[in-house]
Amino acid sequence: MxxxxxxxxxxxxxxxxxxxxxxxxxxxxxxxxxxxxxxxxxxxxxxxxxxxxxxxxxxxxxxxxxxxxxxxxxxxxxxxxxxxxxxxxxxxxxxxxxxxxxxxxxNIDSVSEHAIGLYFAVRRRLVDMTNSVRNVPDSLDCDTEWKVSGSLKNKLKTSDGGAPLLCSQETMGIIGYGNLGRRIKNLAGGLGMNVVVAERRGVKEGEVREGRVGFEDVLKRSTVLVLCLPRTPETEKLISKEEFRVMLPQTVLINVGRGGIVDEGALVEALREGRIWGAGLDVYDHEPVGRGDSPLLGKDALGLNCVLSPHLAWFAExxxxxxxxxxxxxxxxxxxxxxxxxxx
The missing domain is CATH 3.40.50.720 (NAD(P)-binding Rossmann-like Domain)
Structure with a gap:
């Protein structure tokens, strides 16, 4: 032809x-x-x-x-x-x-705003707080957790006993610095956060680009860690057991990039052990997520400070x-x- x-x-x-x-x-x-x-x-x-x-x-x-x-x-x-x-x-x-x-x-504006929304939901445990306030026992001999205890502030304490950080106290580490990463940086900076941008993993200390911070240093310094990078063979399970071990107990992990970048089993383990404060995810290893597809939906994940949205960070008029x-x-x-x- x-x-x-x-x-x-x-x-x-x-x-x-x-x-x-x-x-x-x-x-x-x-x-x-x-x-x-x-x-x-x-x-x-x-x-x-x-x-x-x-x-x-x-x-x-x-x-x-x-x-x-x-x-x-x-x-x-x-x-x-x-x-x-x-x-x-x-x-x-x-x-x-x-x-x-x-x-x-x-979808830059929508996804970046969703990332900030996930941050607040996790930092302030908004889903858990809502459930605690609304959960009225069937028995008339019992009442809500808030009314019985007088305060739910212990739910907001980190594993080291600290109270939630304010935006002005946060250091946000961004992994993946394309248009989305830049927009998130601007939003976080507007909220008063200190923002650091991670260099690619494996880059030697003397070869870190201007304006970037070494990958390992970002993991160790960040109280908020945002992933907004594509899934490639190099980024699969970029965040796994070893990475969680060096994070701060106050760390909030946000993934609005792609599923598979975070080892979901390792994340559940890190949350259960109190290695990090919480996580907010909009993307998953297998989508749509259903029965048996992810440790995040398993019994071990019940009660953890993990906010999940169904890959709709992009959705806006x-x-x-x-x-x-x-x-x-x-x-x-x-x-x-x-x-x-x-x-x-």
């Missing part, structure tokens, strides 16, 4: 995960068809994408098998309706010359608007011969 014929070939755009964001209309110079699915289960994926020239996904994985020429023979473009790109096998796409594009920086603009521009520009937002 000649290049001209290929350009005139009608596109079939398949959105396999429209549950998150409405798929916009596309204005293309050539005819095209569009199939939109709210959600796609693994058993449905192959049949839905077999004729696609463009696939739009968010978290549903496109592995090497589905990206093979036998499964998706017409595929020419993959667009991820998100910033994160770990759902697509980049090597498989690269081998066929299929570009992968994303929608960068569309402005984010939805940004995503629609981003995917529309990416598809339309690519069809004109201009590849934008390419990640692989």
């Amino acid at each position: 000649s290049k001209k014929q290929e350009e005139e070939e009608p596109h079939h755009i398949v959105a396999i995960e429209a549950i998150h964001c409405k798929i916009p209309s596309f204005t293309l110079q050539t005819p095209h068809t569009k199939a939109i699915y709210n959600w796609t289960y693994p058993s449905e994926l192959e049949s839905r994408v077999k004729d696609a020239t463009i696939i739009i996904t968010t978290t549903i994985k496109l592995n090497a098998e589905i990206l093979s020429a036998s499964k998706t023979p017409k595929l020419r473009l993959i667009v991820i309706l998100a910033s994160g790109t770990d759902c697509v096998d980049k090597d498989a796409a690269r081998a066929r010359g299929i570009p992968i594009c994303n929608c960068p920086s569309t 402005k984010t939805l608007e940004n995503l629609q603009i981003g995917v529309k521009n990416t598809v339309e520009q690519w069809c004109l011969g201009n590849t934008i937002n390419r990640v692989a």
Whole structure:
């Protein structure tokens, strides 16, 4: 097929995960068809994408098998309706010359504000406090924990007996200093926190970049540790048993980056042993999280100061608007011969 014929070939755009964001209309110079699915289960994926020239996904994985020429023979473009790109096998796409594009920086404001919200929820144990205040025993001979004890302040004491820190007393360490990390730094600084930015793990002391602090030093100094970096082979289980051992007992761990960066079993152990004060997570090793998927949902995690949100830090009206603009521009520009937002 000649290049001209290929350009005139009608596109079939398949959105396999429209549950998150409405798929916009596309204005293309050539005819095209569009199939939109709210959600796609693994058993449905192959049949839905077999004729696609463009696939739009968010978290549903496109592995090497589905990206093979036998499964998706017409595929020419993959667009991820998100910033994160770990759902697509980049090597498989690269081998066929299929570009992968994303929608960068569309959710920076929402995710950064959510990270700060998780910080306050964990530092002040807001979920636990709400449950303690609202838990009225069925027996008329008993009353709420607050009324019986007269105060719930002991719930807010750290393992070393201290009271909660104020923002002006916090040192926030940021691991992952892209656009999201920079926005979180600005918000934290506005709250009066001292902010340090971590160098990559393994960088020698004399090679630490200006404006950065050694990785290990950030772990040891931070009372708030925020993870906002992508999941790669280098960042998987970046925070595990050894890292928790050097953290402060006041430390609040926040992960709004990607699941798998924190060893969830090690986190539960650290919380139970009082090695850190608490954790707030919006992302998990396996998503969506359900029965048996994570130690964070197990019996050992009951009662721990761990606030969990279901990967919705991104969700805001402005984010939805940004995503629609981003995917529309990416598809339309690519069809004109201009590849934008390419990640692989």
